[in-house]
Amino acid sequence: MRRVSGMLVAVGLAAGLAAGCGAPSRDAMNAKLQTQQEKLSASNYQSTAKMTVQMENGSQTYYIETDYDSPEVYKIALGDANKNINQIIVRNGSGMFVVSPTLQKVFRFNGNWAQNQGHIYLYDQILHQLSTSPDVKVSKKGDVYTFTMPITPENDIVAKQQVDLSVNTLEPKKVVLYDKENKAVVTIEFTSFQTGVKYQQADFDPQKLASSGAVKTTTVQDSQFTFVEPQEILGDKQDLSDQLSATDWLLRYTGPYDFTLEEWRPDPGVAGVPGGKLVDLFGVPAVLAGSGNAQRLMWIHNGVQFSLTSDKLSLDQMKEVAISTFGQVGK
Template identity: 25%
Template sequence: MRKWKWSRIVMVFFVMLFLAACGGKSQESVLSKIEEKLEEADGYKVKAEMLMRTGQDEQVYEIDVWHKKQNFYRISLTNPQDEKGGQVILKNEEGVFVLTPALKKSFKFQSDWPDNSSQPYLLQSLVKDVVNDKEAVFETTDQHYIFQTKTNYQNNTLLPFQEIYFDKKEYTPVLVKVLDKDKKSQVEVRFSRFENNPDFATDDFKTEETLASLSATAEETVVTEAEEMPFTVMLPLYTAGSELVDKKEVETDEGKRVILTFAGEKNFTLVQQEEPTVETATTSEEVKGDMIHLGHAIGFITNQVIEWSKDGTHYMLASDELTKEELIEVAQSVQGQEVK
């Protein structure tokens, strides 16, 4: 009887060893494999769809990400509802640019983007967030490895968490959910294609050549709409407890300018200016500030001012009383048309 018990104990011991050896991979081994694939690749191309719930209305973006190993990036963000086309973030040896092809305009940033903040559609940024979070939670499903980590959004502390899903076979991102403080998903990026080591043309990451090429394509698709589209005053749907108390319209050499003054719990000013298409695209306007994605457009924030362009209109939101988070929330909500 005693011999039978010892045989059973030994058998259970070896079964446990076998299960441990065949069990799921650890967080460290999965992360190491992802980093290895990223390091070995000369670049990648990604197609994804980004859903943003950070404003009053949901915004959907189609995203094309091109990355070349010399730390070059080209990210095209297109909102199907934007009648003037999308915008492109470009990083090359000259710096970081935001291009608006429909207006033939570009803005240059003195920035260490994308390293200065979390980027839910860039593999490098996702890996960096996992590595930097020593308290990251790791779990597996039948198809995915899942990391739950903190985010690093310099200009938005309202989105502190994220869930990152990697494909078990390919070790490529499948889904990223950016969560608010209540762990509710506010931004979702779904990856539909991930191509390693793609071919790039010589001019794919050059500023002037990229802007000229994209502007020609945008002009073909929006020229008739641009001629017919009237200047429309847009109002914020979130006003931080303030109300519109004054509206001034001014005619300038570039077109109509509207100045909206809001007063109440926290005062702020919203300026809207018609933005004509430039004839040439040989220079970039240099801006001092941090790039920020508002959901409906890419803009830049400096101190207590946010500026962005959308549908042929340039917006500037300024306040000495709104917090940075409130300023962003007001800017994200500038989607309501003025009632005549």
């Protein structure tokens, strides 16, 4: 359940690890990472971190708490700067889930998100990337090893990744994602890391996690539900803002890229998303579903559920539109 192939480490590093000034030799680094993965395969861990996401209209700060029991059992709690948990990504024997404790909402979907996008939160995936990327470069400064590598596959949001590990323990210290102009888009600073944590099965139960938070009550002011406009509309123009109900708005944008954005107050319960896969909006998990060219991206932010639908937008473009709604105030 927790086996990690040492052969992958050897092959990946021998093929692509370039040592910088002050860094150990290729064989020495190979041995260090191989030993660390062997230790991790026989243990579990908990980490906490602060994540800062840079946007055109400022920045957002998130709290991240990761509980990892095995590659098949883990959870990633995402909260605000005050450590109020808003959503939890859960993997267990029954599948993948996104849980919103304050809304008592659970999304269930398929897919192995950790191998595809979860590497910036999960230490085992950080080690896996360092061992298998064909273009890793490493340098040493003081008590930190710094690894850099291009993002694969390429996308329009981030182009390069930097990982800092402790020289003495190889524990994670920092992960930074850069755009094509070499500007930091996402910075994760680890604040704690410990192994040998005692977990219970209930710790990874999405239903129990959904009922663990304080349920948000709707006030008179909250009931006057208004919509949030995305800042990034890719040259389109809004030609419709229709209030479908007291807590549901539909926005339509037309132009080079046609898309609709629906926003509403979600009801408690479990929602299955057949064929859906988890997409990371850097601090806010989203679920992508659809068939053919028509795709739908769904996420929850500040107690509002969003659904972005288009048959022209690429996934990267959908992510740009979605992220541009963060920090916006409803109209």
